[in-house]
Amino acid sequence: MSLLEVDGLTVAFGRGAPAIRDVCLRVDAGQRLGVIGESGSGKTVTALAIMGLLAENARLSGSIRIDGDELIGRSDRELARLRGDKLGMIFQEPLSALDPTMRSGRQVAEVLRLHEGAAAGAARERVLAMLAEVGFDDPERVADSYPFQLSGGQRQRVLTAMALINSPDLVICDEPTTALDVTVQATVLGVLDRVLSDAGAACLFISHDLAVVSQLCSDIAVMLDGQIVERGSTADIFDQPQHPYTRGLVATARLDLVAPGDRLPVIGDFYAGERR
Amino acid sequence: MASSVARRLGVFVLSLLAASVVIFLIAQALPGDVARIMLGNEASQADVDALRAQLGLDRPLPVRYLEWMGGLLHGDAGTSYLSGAPVSELIAPRLGVTLWLTGLALVLAVLVAVPLGMVAALHRRDAGGFVVSAVAQVGMAVPAFVAGIVLVAVFSVRLHLLPATGYVPLRSDPLGWARSLVLPVVALAAVQASVLTRYVRSAFIDVLTEDYYRTARAVGWTRGLAMLRHGLRNASLSLVTVLGLQLASVLVGAIVIEQVFVLPGLGQLLLEAVAQKDVLVVQGIVMLLVVFVLLINALVEVAAVALDPRVGEEVA
Numbered sequence: 001m002s003l004l005e006v007d008g009l010t011v012a013f014g015r016g017a018p019a020i021r022d023v024c025l026r027v028d029a030g031q032r033l034g035v036i037g038e039s040g041s042g043k044t045v046t047a048l049a050i051m052g053l054l055a056e057n058a059r060l061s062g063s064i065r066i067d068g069d070e071l072i073g074r075s076d077r078e079l080a081r082l083r084g085d086k087l088g089m090i091f092q093e094p095l096s097a098l099d100p101t102m103r104s105g106r107q108v109a110e111v112l113r114l115h116e117g118a119a120a121g122a123a124r125e126r127v128l129a130m131l132a133e134v135g136f137d138d139p140e141r142v143a144d145s146y147p148f149q150l151s152g153g154q155r156q157r158v159l160t161a162m163a164l165i166n167s168p169d170l171v172i173c174d175e176p177t178t179a180l181d182v183t184v185q186a187t188v189l190g191v192l193d194r195v196l197s198d199a200g201a202a203c204l205f206i207s208h209d210l211a212v213v214s215q216l217c218s219d220i221a222v223m224l225d226g227q228i229v230e231r232g233s234t235a236d237i238f239d240q241p242q243h244p245y246t247r248g249l250v251a252t253a254r255l256d257l258v259a260p261g262d263r264l265p266v267i268g269d270f271y272a273g274e275r276r
Numbered sequence: 277m278a279s280s281v282a283r284r285l286g287v288f289v290l291s292l293l294a295a296s297v298v299i300f301l302i303a304q305a306l307p308g309d310v311a312r313i314m315l316g317n318e319a320s321q322a323d324v325d326a327l328r329a330q331l332g333l334d335r336p337l338p339v340r341y342l343e344w345m346g347g348l349l350h351g352d353a354g355t356s357y358l359s360g361a362p363v364s365e366l367i368a369p370r371l372g373v374t375l376w377l378t379g380l381a382l383v384l385a386v387l388v389a390v391p392l393g394m395v396a397a398l399h400r401r402d403a404g405g406f407v408v409s410a411v412a413q414v415g416m417a418v419p420a421f422v423a424g425i426v427l428v429a430v431f432s433v434r435l436h437l438l439p440a441t442g443y444v445p446l447r448s449d450p451l452g453w454a455r456s457l458v459l460p461v462v463a464l465a466a467v468q469a470s471v472l473t474r475y476v477r478s479a480f481i482d483v484l485t486e487d488y489y490r491t492a493r494a495v496g497w498t499r500g501l502a503m504l505r506h507g508l509r510n511a512s513l514s515l516v517t518v519l520g521l522q523l524a525s526v527l528v529g530a531i532v533i534e535q536v537f538v539l540p541g542l543g544q545l546l547l548e549a550v551a552q553k554d555v556l557v558v559q560g561i562v563m564l565l566v567v568f569v570l571l572i573n574a575l576v577e578v579a580a581v582a583l584d585p586r587v588g589e590e591v592a
Contacts, residue, residue: 053493056401077498084496091494096487099506101513101584110505111495146585162495 001068002026003169003202004050008062011045013055019045020226022062025204027170032196032203034213034234036249037223043206046223047172050204051089052079066170085115088163088201090192092175094156098147104158105131105143111162130161133198135191153184157191164195171196172204177212189215210253214238222246245271284577288570295566296348300341303558310357310553331357344559353563354556356549363560366545371564373443373541378530380461382523385468390508392469393476398499400481409477415470420529424463424536431459441538460537464529468522475518476511483507513584520576524569 004027012018020042027033035043048054050064052071064071066086071079083089091097099107108130109123124143131139134157147155156176163171176192177185193216196203207213213220214234221231222243230243238254241247248270258264311327312319328334332343347354353363392408399405432440438459444452480503483489488510492502531543538544542561549557 051494053490080493080496080498082496083494089494091487091491093487097491099488099492099510100586101509102506114496148586159491162491 003029003031003067004204005065005068006046006050006063007065009046009049009064010061011042011049011054012059014057018226020049023223023226023228025221025228027202027204029169030200030202031219032205032217034205034207034217034220035223036207036210036213036220038208041223042226043223044174045226047089047174047204047206051083051087051172052076053083053089081115084111084162084168085166086169088166088168088171090156090159090163090171090173090176092178094152094159094176094179097159098155100147102146103143104145104147104150104155108143108158108161108165112165115166126165127161130165131158133195134158134161134164135187151184152180153188156180156188160188160192160195164199164201167199168201170202170204172206174206175208178207178209185212192216210249214253222249243271247271284574288574291570292567295570296345296563297341299559299562299566300344301337303555303562304337304340306550306553306555306558308553310555313552314358344556348563353560356554356557358552358554363557366557367542367560367564370540370542370545372446373539374527374530374534374543376446376457377460377464377533377539377541378523378526380457381464381468381530382519382526384461384465385472385522385526386519388465388469389472389476393473394480394500394503394507396473396477397480397484398503400477408473412470412473412477415466416474418467418470419532420464420467421532421536423466424460424533427459427463428536443539443541456539460533460539463536464526464533467529468526471522472515472518475515479511479514480507483511486510509583513580516576516579516583520573523572527565527569 004025006023006025009020009023010018011020023042023046025033025035025046035046037043045054049058049060050071052074054060060072062072066082071082098104105124105127108127112123112126127143128139131142136142136154136157142150142154142158147158150158160176173192177188180188189212196216203216205213205217210220217234219232220234220237221228222237222245223229224243224245230237230241230246237246238250241250245267248265248267251265251270252267255264309324309328311324311331311333315323315327325334332340344354351364353367355362356366359366392412396405396408396412399408428440431437438455440459442456444456446453483503483506486507488506489502492506493499497505530541531546533539534541534543535547542565546558546561548554549561
């Protein structure tokens with residue numbers, strides 16, 4: 001039994017056509033699976049479905065199991081108990097993902113207290129330790145800062161601390177570095193890599209950037225138009241991409257192989273698709 | 277910080293000055309003549325002119341304005357033409373009634389509107405939310421005096437639970453005081469609560485789309501608790517402004533409600549004074565209400581700073 005088992009997951013909103021169809025995923029304890037695909041391919045819908053955070057008009061069918069327990073059909077109250085405890089999530093927009101009116105330390109402490117009922121004094125100690133773990137040299141100052149006093153990369157690390165403070169079994173990262181500039185991206189990815197290893201947490205890492213995913217993940221699933229079209233180990237995906245769309249992704253991620261003066265490859269060279 | 281306080285103080289003083297000019301001109305333009313009213317229709321024009329001269333009403337407008345303002349700066353709002361009593365002494369005993377009425381109505385409106393608006397936002401897609409919105413919509417369309425008359429018909433005339441009219445001072449009989457205020461406060465608050473519910477609902481619907489709300493959900497808050505912990509304070513940033521603006525309409529509503537329930541408040545005094553063209557009393561009351569509204573709106577700005585850490589930072 002894997003930690004996360006998703007089988008035949010189909011999600012549609014209102015009366016619309018399904019946003020994702022028949023998605024199957026397996027993530028073992030401690031394993032890191034990258035889900036890659038362009039915007040609109042259904043990556044985020046898949047992630048939010050696992051977290052139970054889809055809009056109220058979403059219709060789900062199929063199965064999502066954590067440690068063998070079925071999540072589909074559970075009440076919001078039951079799912080809320082899992083979120084922030086067994087399941088952590090880091091989002092794409094660090095700039096707006098923190099409550100602007102609350103000091104960051106309190107926002108981290110809140111996650112701790114919500115699930116463990118820890119006393120305020122003890123919580124503070126653990127919050128500072130967690131902030132140090134996500135790479136802050138001055139956790140006291142960060143804890144006492146409001147989000148607007150922190151940079152984008154700092155805010156994403158605070159959010160990482162919030163997602164990891166209860167030692168979750170699975171952390172879902174939805175394009176956590178897309179909104180950050182490249183140097184900050186490297187720092188945040190480094191921190192993420194380290195804290196995931198330290199916690200021994202499994203990770204579902206969603207991105208459109210194959211280069212980023214390959215830094216962090218041992219396995220990759222490729223999503224296209226709401227379906228998973230290819231999956232395999234990161235090495236296999238890079239060496240022997242099967243689906244034409246995957247071949248396009250790999251070629252555009254390996255720009256170092258392009259001779260100077262040659263035209264840069266685009267995905268359209270490999271995969272025409274229905275919409276192209 | 278100091279310069280911004282000084283700037284706001286300057287704006288406050290200028291607003292008061294502008295208001296005083298407008299109030300003075302409108303009061304002067306009221307139809308009718310206080311001297312004629314005092315002497316009756318039978319009196320000769322000569323007598324009326326003599327009284328006007330005696331009251332100082334024959335002097336030019338700027339002179340009378342400056343005299344009034346000069347008095348106000350010394351805390352003297354003048355004397356009533358009709359009764360000869362100082363305006364401040366006429367106002368003082370009635371101020372409490374109006375303040376209790378408006379204050380309690382605002383508090384009640386907030387206490388009702390915030391939970392209702394939150395429920396309406398959370399359940400905006402199902403029947404419960406629709407019912408709340410529909411009731412609020414109807415409530416907005418009902419004038420306060422109609423609400424007052426209906427309340428009297430039901431709770432006083434039919435059920436004999438509460439007095440229909442009159443006021444008992446708090447000090448002489450606290451229970452009687454409370455009983456005398458229940459219906460007027462509810463009537464006044466009903467409309468305000470309806471308006472406010474709509475604002476609260478849309479403020480919380482905005483919160484639902486915010487990323488920080490999704491984060492709160494992702495760390496384990498249920499919908500309602502995520503809203504309370506992280507939505508309320510953010511939503512109240514826009515709601516305190518609305519509340520400050522509503523105060524003016526609550527004061528106007530209170531004047532009407534005082535008529536319906538025969539409460540001896542400022543509204544009653546104001547309407548009497550307008551009817552009798554007792555100009556200095558009219559000016560005094562309206563000026564007091566303006567000071568009130570401006571003060572509350574200044575407090576709203578302070579509250580906004582207290583609620584939003586970002587505003588304080590920019591000011592400093």
